[in-house]
Amino acid sequence: MNPFASATELLADLRAGTVTSSDLTDMYIGRIERHDARLNAVVVRDFERARQAARAADQGGPGGLRGLPITLKESFNVSGLATTCGVPAWKGFVSKHDAPAWARLRAAGAVLLGKTNVPPMLADWQSANPIHGRAVNPWDLGRTPGGSSGGSAAALAAGLSALEVGSDIGGSIRVPAAFCGVYGHRPSETLLPRSGQFPFPPMPNAAVVMGVQGPLARSADDLELALDVLAGPEVGEDVAWRVELPPARRTRLADFRVAILPAIPWLAVDEQIASALEALASRLGRLGCTVKRAQPDTLGDFRAHHALYRSLLSAVTGAALDAEQRRQRIAMWRKPDDEFSRAHLRGLEGTASDYLLWHRQREQYRAAWRAFFRDWDVVLAPAINVLAYPHIERAWPPDDSDLSLTFTIGDRAVPYLDGLVYPAVSTVAGQPATAFPVGRSHDGLPIGLQAIGPYLEDRTPIRFAALLAGEIGGFSRPEGYE
Numbered sequence: 001m002n003p004f005a006s007a008t009e010l011l012a013d014l015r016a017g018t019v020t021s022s023d024l025t026d027m028y029i030g031r032i033e034r035h036d037a038r039l040n041a042v043v044v045r046d047f048e049r050a051r052q053a054a055r056a057a058d059q060g061g062p063g064g065l066r067g068l069p070i071t072l073k074e075s076f077n078v079s080g081l082a083t084t085c086g087v088p089a090w091k092g093f094v095s096k097h098d099a100p101a102w103a104r105l106r107a108a109g110a111v112l113l114g115k116t117n118v119p120p121m122l123a124d125w126q127s128a129n130p131i132h133g134r135a136v137n138p139w140d141l142g143r144t145p146g147g148s149s150g151g152s153a154a155a156l157a158a159g160l161s162a163l164e165v166g167s168d169i170g171g172s173i174r175v176p177a178a179f180c181g182v183y184g185h186r187p188s189e190t191l192l193p194r195s196g197q198f199p200f201p202p203m204p205n206a207a208v209v210m211g212v213q214g215p216l217a218r219s220a221d222d223l224e225l226a227l228d229v230l231a232g233p234e235v236g237e238d239v240a241w242r243v244e245l246p247p248a249r250r251t252r253l254a255d256f257r258v259a260i261l262p263a264i265p266w267l268a269v270d271e272q273i274a275s276a277l278e279a280l281a282s283r284l285g286r287l288g289c290t291v292k293r294a295q296p297d298t299l300g301d302f303r304a305h306h307a308l309y310r311s312l313l314s315a316v317t318g319a320a321l322d323a324e325q326r327r328q329r330i331a332m333w334r335k336p337d338d339e340f341s342r343a344h345l346r347g348l349e350g351t352a353s354d355y356l357l358w359h360r361q362r363e364q365y366r367a368a369w370r371a372f373f374r375d376w377d378v379v380l381a382p383a384i385n386v387l388a389y390p391h392i393e394r395a396w397p398p399d400d401s402d403l404s405l406t407f408t409i410g411d412r413a414v415p416y417l418d419g420l421v422y423p424a425v426s427t428v429a430g431q432p433a434t435a436f437p438v439g440r441s442h443d444g445l446p447i448g449l450q451a452i453g454p455y456l457e458d459r460t461p462i463r464f465a466a467l468l469a470g471e472i473g474g475f476s477r478p479e480g481y482e
């Protein structure tokens with residue numbers, strides 16, 4: 001048995017009878033027990049029920065994922081398991097509900113090994129919290145695996161799980177995928193249910209925008225496999241709505257029309273990431289793809305676009321703050337006097353009317369992307385502007401020290417929240433985006449990019465990433481986890 005095989009390959013072995021679900025489940029449990037002491041990725045374990053589910057799967061039954069051992073991000077509700085989102089006040093909460101994502105995966109026959117580590121409130125590109133401690137990157141234990149689905153990506157890269165499901169509003173699927181050298185897909189915003197996270201009943205809320213749930217895997221084909229199970233209407237809409245995703249626009253890599261997102265003039269980007277994007281663009285051109293630097297004209301220099309994102313992000317993520325927490329957060333964000341801090345502040349102080357007006361601006365960007373994708377199939381861009389960086393200590397709850405956080409690009413200290421810019425390129429309009437590996441840095445760290453696709457045509461960027469892997473290679477495993 002190969003713990004680093006793709007989920008697609010493992011399912012083929014299960015169907016052929018060359019391996020049983022019990023075999024695979026015991027293998028992954030053994031690997032978690034052997035390797036996770038140093039990674040701290042799988043922090044909520046459900047091994048007894050996993051073995052029971054595996055034995056049941058070995059007896060037969062329906063389901064496209066029958067017998068496949070998987071993990072989920074800790075923030076997803078699973079009946080009988082803790083959900084804390086890394087917040088001390090929620091320690092001890094045990095869910096009585098199943099998130100729609102887990103309900104669909106379970107109905108498809110998946111076997112749940114446990115849940116993976118996150119930052120508090122899912123609000124960092126690190127995965128360290130006061131309850132479960134710090135998850136680390138399998139490629140370099142001194143660096144972050146990303147966040148907020150950092151434990152998810154680390155578990156996949158180290159061969160502790162066959163498939164994962166995370167969530168993304170600020171790059172929380174794509175950044176960990178890039179940092180750990182795996183694949184991650186941020187779906188079109190309305191393609192999957194968005195309810196079922198945090199220690200609350202899984203009640204939908206249509207006003208909560210931009211955040212999505214989606215798969216992480218060791219191959220692009222696995223992303224599509226998971227998406228076929230997960231895609232569908234939100235709770236309550238499923239009485240009548242059905243999802244029929246169109247096929248990928250192209251079946252040959254050479255037929256893709258590939259736009260390269262122009263450099264954002266005010267944003268620092270690690271030179272190795274920029275070089276990887278340039279090298280890929282050149283290679284695609286040699287393969288016969290139509291390749292050109294292009295973006296929707298409406299995006300301009302991205303300043304207004306990013307300001308809108310910061311206001312919406314702040315409004316959505318700050319909605320549950322109590323009066324005192326809101327007062328403290330407003331006071332904190334009044335101190336820096338720059339355009340994006342002011343945009344963040346508007347999200348905390350804005351009215352319902354402001355929120356509606358921000359959505360009107362958002363629809364203008366959505367319309368611009370629709371027009372753009374008449375001529376292009378995918379847009380390539382960095383997943384984030386930095387490689388996996390050394391662990392940074394952060395306060396919880398956030399305080400003024402957050403305002404001075406930086407990471408290093410070259411010899412330059414860059415504002416920490418600049419890392420939001422590239423994830424937001426697709427997030428504002430709800431476009432699908434697939435993160436994929438393109439090689440390694442001088443220090444042996446994974447380098448990842450993202451392919452942004454047309455709305456509700458998620459198979460197109462996923463298929464691009466799958467075909468690309470046939471040309472440049474896909475997932476490679478870190479040393480020390482044989």
